Amino acid sequence: MTIEHSILGVIASRPCTGYDIKTEFEHEGAGMVWGVSFGSVYPKLKSMEEQGLIQNYRTETKGRMKKMYELTPKGWEALHKWLGELPSYPSIKDELLLKLSMWDRGRPEDRQTLIYHMKNRKEQSQELLDYYLQWPQNGHSSISEFGMLGIQYVQERLETELRWIEKAILQLEGEPQPPVQDPYDLIPKQQERRNLAINPPVITVHPESSTDEDRV
Amino acid sequence: MTIEHSILGVIASRPCTGYDIKTEFEHEGAGMVWGVSFGSVYPKLKSMEEQGLIQNYRTETKGRMKKMYELTPKGWEALHKWLGELPSYPSIKDELLLKLSMWDRGRPEDRQTLIYHMKNRKEQSQELLDYYLQWPQNGHSSISEFGMLGIQYVQERLETELRWIEKAILQLEGEPQPPVQDPYDLIPKQQERRNLAINPPVITVHPESSTDEDRV
DNA sequence: TGCGACATGTAAAAAGTTACATGATTAG
C-alpha cells in the first residue's frame, strides 16, 4: 500500500514522469526506501489518476513527448493525511542475518564461506555509506532539515554495521566457540539428525555379512 | 523466494509442525526476520513436500494429531547450498524514514506530530531491544555462536537507533532549521505549488469587485 | 550505425495476505 504514498511524495517535490519516479527510487532511495519497477509504477500512476490524486499534462522536452504528473488538491490532502498516521514498524529482510542464524544447521564446519559473505556485505555497506556521506554536498539534491535527519540515521546505522562486521570477522577467523545457550542440546541433536539423513546407516539382515571392514 | 529457505532452516533446528513454524517466525524472528501467515506456510509446506525437500509424519501429543515435518536428504542439501550462496543486500521498508524524507512536503509547519511518531518508534525499538537483551539468557532458546553474532548485530543497531531518536527529538523540539541543501530552490517552489493547489487564486473578471480587503 | 539513456506501457506469473472454515484441548 505504501508504494502509492511514495509516489505521492516524489511528485510532491516536483512534477515528474513515470520514468523520473522509477529512477528517483533507484538512487535517492538507496538502501533507505525500497525500489520499484516500471511494471508497477505505470499501472499505479494510472490508478492514482483515476482516484483523482494526480493529473497529467503533456510536455515536450527536446522534441520528446513526456507525460508529467502533478498532485491534485486531493493528492496534497492525501499526502498530508498519510504523514499524520502512525508509521508501522519497519520490516527488514536481511538474508545475511537469516543465514547467520542457521549457519550451524547447514554448514557447521565452514567458517570461510561465512567470512566471505561478511566481507561482501562490508564492501556494499561501505559503498552505500560513502554515497550517503557525499549526498548532502553533491550540489543538486534537495534536502530539508527533516530529510537530513533521515540521512544521518542511515549513516549511523551503516557505521554501526561496519564496526560489527569487523568484530564478527575477527571472531570467525578465531577458534570455534561453543553455543551461547542450548538447554535441550538441540544443536548436537540436530547435527546427528543431519548425519543420519546424509549418511544413512547400512541396515543389515545378516550381521555376519556386514562388518566395519565393509566400509571403505 | 526466501520464505522457503526460512522454513528449511526452522525445520533443520528441530522437526516441527506448520503451526510451530508460524509462531517461530513471530517471536524468534522479531524484527530480524519477516513474519509469515498461516495462509502462506501451509501451502508452502505442501509444495516443498512435493519437491521432496521435506516429509511429514503424524504424531500424537496429548491426544492431539500433529503433522510433523522433517528434512529429507535433499532438503539438507538445499539448505547447505543456499547458505553457500551470496546473500542479497537487505531490503528495508521503513515508513518513518520515508515520512521524514517528505515531511516538509506535506506538513511543513507540524513538528509535533513528527515528534509523536518518533517517540512511538522509540518505545517500540526499546521494547525490541529489551527482548533481544534477555534472549541469550532466557533458558530455552538454542543459540549457536553464529546466531549470537546476529543477536549482537540487532542489539547494536537498535542502540544506535535509540541514540539517534533522542538527538532527533531534541532537534525537532528546537527551532526550525533551513534546508541543508536546495540548489534549485525546490523546497520553496514546492510550497508555492501546494498553496496554489489548496487555495486556488480567485479569478476575477472585474478587478474592482475583488480586493485584498475581501480576504478575511 | 549502433549503443545507451530516455520513455511508456502490457500480460502473465509469482508471492503473499486476509478472511473464512473447522475443530480439539486446556486453563481459568
Added chain:
DNA sequence: CTAATCATGTAACTTTTTACATGTCGCA
C-alpha cells in the same frame, strides 16, 4: 462453560515482479 491457544487448511484478493513490446534522441 468459555476464552485462549493449538492445529490445519482453502479461496479470493492484492501486490509486485519479470518479461515482453515499442519507439525516440544524442553521441561516438
